[in-house]
Amino acid sequence: MKTNELCNCSILRSSSSKITSIYDKALSNNGVKVMQYALLKYIYLMKSPNLNELSAALYQDRSTLGRNIRILERMKLVSINTGKDKRQIQIMLTNHGTVTLQEARKAWELVQKKIEIKLGKKKQEQLIEILNDIQSIELKL
Amino acid sequence: MKTNELCNCSILRSSSSKITSIYDKALSNNGVKVMQYALLKYIYLMKSPNLNELSAALYQDRSTLGRNIRILERMKLVSINTGKDKRQIQIMLTNHGTVTLQEARKAWELVQKKIEIKLGKKKQEQLIEILNDIQSIELKL
DNA sequence: AAATATAATGAGTATATACCCATAATATGA
DNA sequence: TCATATTATGGGTATATACTCATTATATTT
Numbered sequence: 114m115k116t117n118e119l120c121n122c123s124i125l126r127s128s129s130s131k132i133t134s135i136y137d138k139a140l141s142n143n144g145v146k147v148m149q150y151a152l153l154k155y156i157y158l159m160k161s162p163n164l165n166e167l168s169a170a171l172y173q174d175r176s177t178l179g180r181n182i183r184i185l186e187r188m189k190l191v192s193i194n195t196g197k198d199k200r201q202i203q204i205m206l207t208n209h210g211t212v213t214l215q216e217a218r219k220a221w222e223l224v225q226k227k228i229e230i231k232l233g234k235k236k237q238e239q240l241i242e243i244l245n246d247i248q249s250i251e252l253k254l
Numbered sequence: 255m256k257t258n259e260l261c262n263c264s265i266l267r268s269s270s271s272k273i274t275s276i277y278d279k280a281l282s283n284n285g286v287k288v289m290q291y292a293l294l295k296y297i298y299l300m301k302s303p304n305l306n307e308l309s310a311a312l313y314q315d316r317s318t319l320g321r322n323i324r325i326l327e328r329m330k331l332v333s334i335n336t337g338k339d340k341r342q343i344q345i346m347l348t349n350h351g352t353v354t355l356q357e358a359r360k361a362w363e364l365v366q367k368k369i370e371i372k373l374g375k376k377k378q379e380q381l382i383e384i385l386n387d388i389q390s391i392e393l394k395l
Numbered sequence: 396a397a398a399t400a401t402a403a404t405g406a407g408t409a410t411a412t413a414c415c416c417a418t419a420a421t422a423t424g425a
Numbered sequence: 426t427c428a429t430a431t432t433a434t435g436g437g438t439a440t441a442t443a444c445t446c447a448t449t450a451t452a453t454t455t
Contacts, residue, residue: 176435239377246373
């Protein structure tokens, strides 16, 4: 049995893990992880979305988002209110969340720039293009 | 505040998540997820390694591996024995684990091939190269 | 040989992820 | 309007991940 070819999935998983730890470290002075930073950013950009909207924007499971949002709430970075439709929750940045986003933004820019330099402009662009391809893959299995 | 540039990390995370779900589905008839398949494969290739060796090979945290291995043990795919050095655990495929690896291998080959076709040979190679670059990044932060 | 250092692993804790089902609220149709 | 369908979210459960600390076993040094 040959079992030693490179698995697209495994290498993507470990690269994702590696780069996550780099960004997490870069943001650690701001007290947030990169996923939390991304959430804050989207909540800001989407102007107090509900869970459904956020999960659609991030292509992520609603229950995942719900749990992650509650962590941000515990951290006092967001506040959660019920909307007019009482099923929905409206997610807003607190002042602390807004400040954290602004500060973390600087750290994010730094590490993003460093990665781009390490990788080079060409590979950077290729990476984005290929990952976009992957995200739009629809396989009938 | 501009906050809308593409984050290398976020796109890698969501691509990883996406491709993981594709491989997981492809392997679901074999009762394993892609991470578990990868573990079985390494245990086979490394001929009953211990946790340290496995975690070094996979660039993964030992405690993560330990937990994942115990899931495989619960599934009767691997057995765990103490080595001569009684601190170590020796991880072996059971018969069931060996058969599962062989069968899952076929499903893995199919999905791997489909992804390669979707992506095209050139992008496939570029992806591997770029991800290797990313994995060897060492940033002083 | 005894004291100390090192090494391998497990357990506690925490985040991130997704599946399925339950519940409550709203919308729709008869 | 009332019964039914749909929608939004929460909770249960499970895997994957990593950090820190505790424990136990081996190695080293005196």
